[in-house]
Amino acid sequence: MGGLTIRYLMRRIGIYLFTVFASATLVFLIARATPGDPVESRWRQIEMDQGQIPEIEAIIARYKTRFGLDDPLSVQYVKYLGNTARFDFGYSFSQFPTPVWRLIRRALPWSLGLSVTTLLISFFVGNTVGAIFAWERTPRFIKSIIPSTLIFTSVPSVLAALFLLYVFAMLLRWFPLAGAYSRDVQPGWNWPFILDVIKYGTLPVLSILIVNVGWTVLGMRAMLVTIAGEDYVRLAEAKGLNPFYTLYRYKVRNALLPQLTGLALSLSGLIAGQVLVETIFAYPGMGLLIFQGIRSQDYPVIQATSYMLILLTATSVLLIDLLYPLIDPRITHDGGQA
């Protein structure tokens, strides 16, 4: 059944492409559904702020022609899809004439760094801790900590962020209050900067981690409890193998497959949480960009940034799902003759 891999791949990539296409279309439709059109409302706003502008009608008309807003909707749509594919999202309203893409490019590395760090830590730490909790040889007093993970899982990252900010930045002053690095370091590959980034990133990472790691712990524990009843685990015990070897080779190894799926499923929640955490810590990532966009009613920025984050989530889920066949021999090693 070698076809399974191909089929899985095709289906997965198809879903991915459709997700991206659907969200791009959504952005287009929403933008067009806005009462009034963006160029006109933008100029009317400027007019309200700065007083009468002569020849405003002509200016608006010129812009409309330039942005193709006079074209029929279908032409606009096709152009829009083409632009989106090239990450061309037009200009920011509030920081005109900065292209939205430039704002996103500045914010993206910070957001990516934050999510990759939290994702890796939560997966490795969460599964390790979950395995320790489920292991029958773990001392009772360690197991008695389990209920407290439940508390963590129920605290959403936005609320955890408020708490951490208050305690560790405001009261204890161990960590900075906001931003991604201090003004007095030179950005680049130098140690002061890297240490600074770590220092500024700790609280945001912790805020996102707190909820996510709890879920990973609980998921791992539940999986291991289920697997402990399997015949092959019983046989491993009868073999008199080293208990630790049995734990990771027979139990954890098999529990990781569903845990990876769990990771993919939790990703969209993770990104959503991160948007809020960045806002609270004024961390210069995509979340803060959205927040600022909302404040200044900068629709192109809000829509483009949200779209980019959706794209990012979908891409990461795709990558995780593509990892799955690599670690599941039942998918990759079928037929046996090869």
Place this chain on the structure above:
Amino acid sequence: MTAATSNRLSSTLPSPASGYQDVKLSFKHSPWYNGKLLAGASVLGLLVLGLLVGHSVWDQELAYVGSSPLNLPPVGLEYKGQVGTWAHPLGTENAGRDMLALIIIGAPRSLLIGFTAAIIGLVVGVLLGFSAGYLGGRVDDVVRLATDITMNIPGLLVLIIIQSALPRAGFFTMALLLSLFSWQGATRVFRAQVLSMKQSGYVLMARLSGSSPFDIMFKEIMPNLMPYLVSNLTFGTSYSILTMVGMEVLGLGAQRIPSLGVTLNNAISASAILRGMWWWWALPTAVLIMIFMCLLLIAVGMDEVANPRLRDA
């Protein structure tokens, strides 16, 4: 994507012991006698009761701007020369709104909207999951595709896009929008369960007994899925509340109606943390965390009811 992709906490229904024994189950030994479940349900019940009592006792006009003195700390505390009074036991914020009134009005709103969204999501999810699992074929393909696609999209972001353009959403519209992202979990779980139960002996027996698909779904399959139903409802409620609070914190949604998220947004905008006005953000946060914790305890308890192997270990 097969069995491994079922809900991360729920895996299987109780596997019945094959041996037979005539042991009468007292309530204490019933699976529903679950500490987490009971604790979560009772604390949540008390909270709701408290809010209801508050509604009839406390003056709700105090939730509006300028109804009270500004920046008053909770009773017994002092902040910048002002001492908290019993007139505003939980203090006030910088626009003169009473915190107690804000919570009494805000918390039920958050709960209700989350619950409504979850109910809509659950009904949709169960119907889709049932149809996909039971009918199979094209219906199943379409439902699975829709689920797989929407599950990969962070609901918050889509709602941000929608809300940024159409800011004036009422209660029901809001619940409807939130429910767009709370049906997938139910669909997945119920599809998987129905798929496995469809092959189970008692569903085959019901078909041989001339039962209609409707009877099979609702009389044979549904009663066995009650724990999943409750578990999903609580997860959906938390998820919807969380998403809505998230939007409100970002400054979207109906900002004029006091709700916990809006209060948080105001607190953040006014730098309440830096100004040391902890009650402004900490009280709504505490209420939200309490709600989330209760819902989670109920959900986890339900999972243990459905899967006895999780109970101890």
Place this chain on the structure above:
Amino acid sequence: MTTDQVMTIQNLSVEYPTPERTVFAVNDISFEIKRGEILGLIGESGSGKTTAANAILRLLERPGRVAGGQVWLNGETELLSLPEHEFRQLRWSELALVSQGAMNSLNPTMRVRDQIADGIRAHETNPAALTKRALQARIHELLTMVGLPDRVYRVYPHELSGGMKQRVGIAMAVALSPALVIADEPTSALDVITQRVVAQTLLDIRDRLGISVLLIGHDIALMAQLADRIAVMYDGHIVEAGPVTEVLKSPAHPYTRMLMDSMPSLLERKPLVVVDEAAKLEFSHYLKPPLRFVEVAPGHRVAQFD
């Protein structure tokens, strides 16, 4: 000290405490397994045969626990009182298991060769036997011994049929030439022809390596084909034990007789004796511990009944 008995079980009891009462799943059973023999432990569901095996292997699941008795290996080591780490050393090297679930007894994410190898690695003391080449040769030899083709060496379990998996299980169990292999319903999930092949494999292994087998099962016909001696269990007790020819030819205990009478076979088409649950429960009236045994023929013991 050499002894003819690989394993001696004395007055073994296993209890399951439940909120209402304590259930004795295994009730004061004693038997011995001689070197190189296949002893069939036969009983219906709930008779306690698998629980007894788990107790010997110290794999009882909670809340079950050994309530009393001794298990002697080679007449010199008492297994139940052995500290955990010492017992772990005896596992597999002296006491191996062929487990019941043919479909599920192999780790799905490990190659067959690695699953055979890790048992060897955990117990082999001779470093020369642990080189990659030596291990490889040994695993190939084991696979050949149970009649499996060479390709099995490389594959993952899901690429094997049920019968092949169970033969891998046998190869794995005899890898260290243990004194005793406990085979817990090794063929119960298999087709008839596959069952015969796996059973043949088990017999071959016994003949070639002289390994003793405790064969747990419910099928009298299969026991007649494989076992040298059998012990019949009912409701946690051994009610009758002896050479298989003896017991099946002249069953002495009413329960054994009932089992024989209700057993359909291809030998003759006969009206079967119909038994219902109530009639089966009647037999428990014969079981008033402590049971006293009578030797009706050499080596053929029957619990007294009246």
Place this chain on the structure above:
Amino acid sequence: MKQNLLEIRDLTKIYGGGLLSQSPPVVALQHFDLLIPEEPAQIVTIAGESGSGKTTLANLILGFVRLTSGLMLYRGMDVTRMTKAETLTYRREVQAVFQDPYSVYNPYYRVRHIFDVVIKNFRLGSGRRESRDLMEDALRLVGMKGEDILHKYPHQLSGGQRQRMMVARAYLMKPTLIVADEPVSMIDASLRAMILDIMLKLRDEHNISFLYITHDLSTAYQIGDEMHLLYRGLTVEKGSTMRIIENPQHAYAKDLIASVPVPDPAKKWQGRIQMADENEATRHTLSPRPVYWEVEPGHWVAEG
């Protein structure tokens, strides 16, 4: 005109292989013929190992899966083209007993639920009293009493009791045919005879025919009248159960019968059996309809 109860001609079932499916089709059952006369009732054994297609046959007859090609007539009516009323009759008159006597009970309900449902759906009795009488009547047949068990939950009954209840349930509908799919393979050996005995009683006293689907030739030998031996979706031998078991002709039938263990240590397996390096995923392909030779009256063997 005398009709046949069930007539099956050249029945083939192929799973998968649809337009959108990427997995190759699997031929589960092919060129299957069967004739069960209205009178006298008989127990027709469908014997075979896993993957032989015997469970597919049960699912086809019970309407759980659709046939790919062939003809299936119940009392002369084409089963695939019945009216609504005819379907309801067919549903009632062709009943089943399954292998696992536990999973057929909905754990949520007391065991009487299985009776209540059929009485309600097929309008078998009106009123409490009549329903209760019907239940008691059916239970009496299998040697049980309503007051002892109806109020219990499935896990409170033994395997034998559960399976007897299932037979009673089938009997309640006054069926003409019961598809018994491995009805005793999960029952303790000592209680099997009881179920088999009830089957004989239903055949002899109530004129109910059985399609006894099993891998266990020993029980088939005890109660079976006709037998069809399946191997990888094809019938390799058919005829009287006794004749096939005592005098198998097809190579596979010989191997199979020689592998059944007999409870006599003096009669051990003769010789050795070799098994090909088989793989579970072995796919069966559609083959031409085999030629059957009549080796003795009523005993047919597939060529090859």
